Amino acid sequence: MASPADLRYTRTHEWVRRDGDVVTIGITDHAQNELGDITYLELPDVGAAVAPNEPFGIVESVKAASDVYAPIEGEVIERNEEAVESPDLINSSPYDRAWLVKLRVADPSQIDQLMNPAEYDAFAEATGH
């Protein structure tokens, strides 16, 4: 399926939504499909600092554990408790109910450098199975 038009995408298969100085991060439909049935989600506490290219969370499927990365520096202002309680939401609703964290960021314009939907779809196609 085509990736939502209003989001930006990372090479580690996260999606990012910008809303003023707040960005919301989740994992893409392609990523959840590659991981398979998701059984566990670990997220940072509210107030935690996250940094680019450092894992801030863990998503586990039956077969494997995978890191989740933030593409931008920021502070966690909200985490999705519903997704922590029901990690299978990541499989069923990766762009909507299963957002992972909201960050307050100093320089939201950084996310404009991330892939747009067409670029991400091509990237996922090239790296997928």
Add this chain to the structure above:
Amino acid sequence: MTGTAAEPLRETPLKERHVALGARLIPFAGWVMPVQYAGILQEHHAVRNAAGLFDLNHMGQVAVDGADALPFLQSVTTNDVAALEPGGAQYSLLPNERGGLIDDIIIYRRPSGNGYFVVLNASNRERDVAWLQTKAAERTDLNVTVEDVSDRTGMIAIQGPRAEAIVQPLCGLDLASLPGFHMVEGEIGGVPALVARTGYTGEDGFEFYTPVERIGELWDALVRQGASEGLVPVGLGARDTLRLEARMPLYGNELSDDISPLEAGVGWAVKLDKGPFVGSEPMRTMKAAGPPRRAVGFRMLERSGSPRHGYEVQVDGRPVGVVTSGAMSPTLGENIGLALVERDVAGVGKPLEIVIRGRAVPAVQIKTPFYKRPGA
């Protein structure tokens, strides 16, 4: 245990069917095999509640024949092959000289009573065959042949409570009278097959061996017959969670060259009184002294990631062993695992800590199997 770049991956004769069924294919033990179709959890539940169909064409088979096939097998395996009646099947082990394990195997005595048919793990096929042929050549006093028949043998399995109801209409055999760990020869959907009531899931079910060129026909017949019974194709992912719940060991996880069967919880398949066999003396010594390590089952006591192969096990912060297999159990809905630990810390009800990404997460040892099918 994947193929190297130099060696092309082997393809099962059912590969096109897997692709058509939407399978995700992965390299496994030198083969391209389906890891999942609809999803591991769905496939797992289908086997527990209805039935699942498994492509096992990657597994190895050898034919052991000749007047001295029995004494030969007695000398290279741990279980008592003499106990096998015609058509009987037996879980057994291929030991090395040090009392560790080269593989775990199923030995079938052919229904005719003539010779044996041995099933090997895909990842160990080449070295098992080489080992057995070397051992056979050493025994110039024995009349025995060991032939690798893997390439001409097709193998699939149907497992689950609806398995018998699906297979019965396809054959003239009386499956209800075929006991567990027994094999008969017959035709299934017109395909000549050895039909064994064996498996690797903890459920009732059958494994079929056919000429490799007929295996697709048998697969198709079972798919058609099983459609109304909830039969689904099942990949390697669910095969692993199913066998773990049933506490069936996996070579490379629970079993290895450096783990004694007496430690691994498969000592019941070691018959030291049957006469000498490869590795029997080191095993006898270990049995007398008590195995230094024990394989134990555990469940996690807190919400956490899953325990996985290779994770360290501690007690009070002290390293005492390693997780051999672990997963979120689809049937139980909790994290379970098997670990190989120092014997002093082993015991149902005793605590362990599993180190998951640097954090020691509490677990408790519990009785196994984690899952037993109703009525079993």
